[in-house]
Amino acid sequence: MSGIGTGYDLSTTTYSPDGKVFQVDYACKAVDNGGLALGIKCSDGVVLGVEKLLPFKMLVPGSNRRIAPVDRHAGMAGAGLAPDARQIMSRARSECANYKSFYGDKIPSKILADRMANYLHMFTLYWSVRPFGAAVLLAVRDPATGKYELYLLEPSGECQRYHGMAIGKGRQAAKNEVEKLKLGEMSCLEAVKEAARIIVTTHDEKDKDYECELAWICDDSGGEFKKVPKDIADEAIAAAKRALEDDDAMDAD
Amino acid sequence: MIPTRVSHNPIIGPGVVPFGVDPAYDAQYKLNQAPRSHVASHGQGKPFTVEPGPHQRTQYPYVTGTTVLGCKYKDGVMIACDTLCCYGSTKRYKSVERIKKVNSSTIISFTGELSDFHYIVSLLEELDTTDYCEDDGSELAPWEIHSYLCRVMYNRRNKFDPLWNSLVVAGVKHGRTFLGTVGMIGQHYEDSHLAAGFGNHMARPLFREKHTDDMSEEDARKLMEDCLRACLMRDKTMMNKFQIAKVTAGGLEISEPFQVPMNWGYEKFKDPTKHAVGAW
Numbered sequence A: 001m002s003g004i005g006t007g008y009d010l011s012t013t014t015y016s017p018d019g020k021v022f023q024v025d026y027a028c029k030a031v032d033n034g035g036l037a038l039g040i041k042c043s044d045g046v047v048l049g050v051e052k053l054l055p056f057k058m059l060v061p062g063s064n065r066r067i068a069p070v071d072r073h074a075g076m077a078g079a080g081l082a083p084d085a086r087q088i089m090s091r092a093r094s095e096c097a098n099y100k101s102f103y104g105d106k107i108p109s110k111i112l113a114d115r116m117a118n119y120l121h122m123f124t125l126y127w128s129v130r131p132f133g134a135a136v137l138l139a140v141r142d143p144a145t146g147k148y149e150l151y152l153l154e155p156s157g158e159c160q161r162y163h164g165m166a167i168g169k170g171r172q173a174a175k176n177e178v179e180k181l182k183l184g185e186m187s188c189l190e191a192v193k194e195a196a197r198i199i200v201t202t203h204d205e206k207d208k209d210y211e212c213e214l215a216w217i218c219d220d221s222g223g224e225f226k227k228v229p230k231d232i233a234d235e236a237i238a239a240a241k242r243a244l245e246d247d248d249a250m251d252a253d
Numbered sequence B: 001m002i003p004t005r006v007s008h009n010p011i012i013g014p015g016v017v018p019f020g021v022d023p024a025y026d027a028q029y030k031l032n033q034a035p036r037s038h039v040a041s042h043g044q045g046k047p048f049t050v051e052p053g054p055h056q057r058t059q060y061p062y063v064t065g066t067t068v069l070g071c072k073y074k075d076g077v078m079i080a081c082d083t084l085c086c087y088g089s090t091k092r093y094k095s096v097e098r099i100k101k102v103n104s105s106t107i108i109s110f111t112g113e114l115s116d117f118h119y120i121v122s123l124l125e126e127l128d129t130t131d132y133c134e135d136d137g138s139e140l141a142p143w144e145i146h147s148y149l150c151r152v153m154y155n156r157r158n159k160f161d162p163l164w165n166s167l168v169v170a171g172v173k174h175g176r177t178f179l180g181t182v183g184m185i186g187q188h189y190e191d192s193h194l195a196a197g198f199g200n201h202m203a204r205p206l207f208r209e210k211h212t213d214d215m216s217e218e219d220a221r222k223l224m225e226d227c228l229r230a231c232l233m234r235d236k237t238m239m240n241k242f243q244i245a246k247v248t249a250g251g252l253e254i255s256e257p258f259q260v261p262m263n264w265g266y267e268k269f270k271d272p273t274k275h276a277v278g279a280w
Helices: A022-033 A082-103 A109-122 A171-180 A188-202 A230-252 B023-033 B114-134 B142-158 B204-210 B217-232
Strands: A037-042 A045-053 A067-071 A074-080 A134-141 A148-153 A159-162 A164-167 A210-218 A225-227 B063-065 B068-072 B076-082 B085-087 B090-093 B099-103 B106-113 B165-173 B176-182 B188-190 B193-196 B242-248 B251-254
Touching (some): A022 A074, A037 A074, A037 A171, A045 A134, A045 A188, A067 A225, A067 B114, A082 A134, A134 A164, A134 A210, A148 A164, A188 A210, A188 A230, A210 A230, B068 B165, B068 B176, B076 B106, B076 B165, B076 B176, B099 B114, B099 B251, B106 B142, B106 B242, B114 B142, B142 B165, B142 B176, B142 B188, B165 B193, B176 B193, B193 B204, B217 B242
Antiparallel strands (some): A037 A045, A067 A074, A134 A148, B063 B085, B063 B106, B068 B193, B085 B090, B106 B165, B176 B188, B242 B251
């Protein structure tokens, strides 16, 4: 197999002989190395959670957010390179604003996801640019149907709709945990707790400090993408940490 | 990046489509600089070309709302207007909500062109959404909205394409009650009570006589209804269907439409020609 050093990985415009675009693969690796981001779609909304790794102790708590709204009815959680994710979000905001200004209505979920996927895909087609080193989870409330939807946008330009998804470091463990949940019966309030639990339990002790960011778009938040209210989020995270400590204590016994 | 069509770019100024964002708009703008020809590049006239020269149709109002009144009172601020938008002097649209909520502490209302007001609302919505995306829970204060609108209006008058409105902005934030107005050429002021449109002539004297900043809500509402009646009975482009919106520290509320009692049975109305020499 031809791999690194064979010259097929210098540009996205060159396939390797076995049909791979290495630059895109590397971009995916960048995503896998970043902190965990997970999305859970429940009966009444979508919850997004991010494990934000803190490289320095002196960082202001709550700064450098990885989850942000892109419109009132849509929000994103990024994994991978933070600046790349921010760029994707900023593009998504433009798309939303542009759609609103052109059609006078909120952008439908499918169209937003599609346009963003096209945008990401553009960066896999030209030698002069590199693919984004970030993948984003997109949570939208479709303005026409009122249904909540969760999409994953990858650096390759792939875009798929999910019930639950995890990307970044520890995604496999997190995905397994998400699969165990009864997503259809769960409310967002419960999902917040689960998301916090998954983020806390899958956190790699070797890594430095982290912050758990939680946001949701659900009936409780009035159909708008918002941070999970501080009291609910804090409680969920504290409970998750307590549970983890209890587990550790049991293991130690 | 695709720039949004309407910009809040500080270099260009608010509410103006910047050059380079929308080729169609740029082309239009260029066309407006000099008289246009009927003849297209392929040598044939366009079938629906109306006239050469700059567009005139945005230079005059078509569907208009009249009088908006506003006054402060003890706990906050209220504004009132009818629900009518006239096509010329035809009472064309009779249940238009002319008061809009901008954010949780601000309301605006307008006189003048309805479609221009819609445009202004869309600007504010866009601004609000941009703010919302920060997700820090802060919103623009009423006086910030007001100064933004001042810039928009003034900017557009400098383009010789004014937004044909007078706007009234009201709100309460951080314990400050705000009531301000801005006109179609950007003239603006704050006051304890104000009126936009014809109400300036009809209602302001009543306000000046009776209004105080510390009046109770009931008194303010009663005064407001008196002023509305005074306007209604003199202004042919008003109708007896009003809304009052109030903003207090506790939030904002836009009332259901209501009527004020009217009376045309005055003595002098009975035989209008009696004292008018030469009338018939």
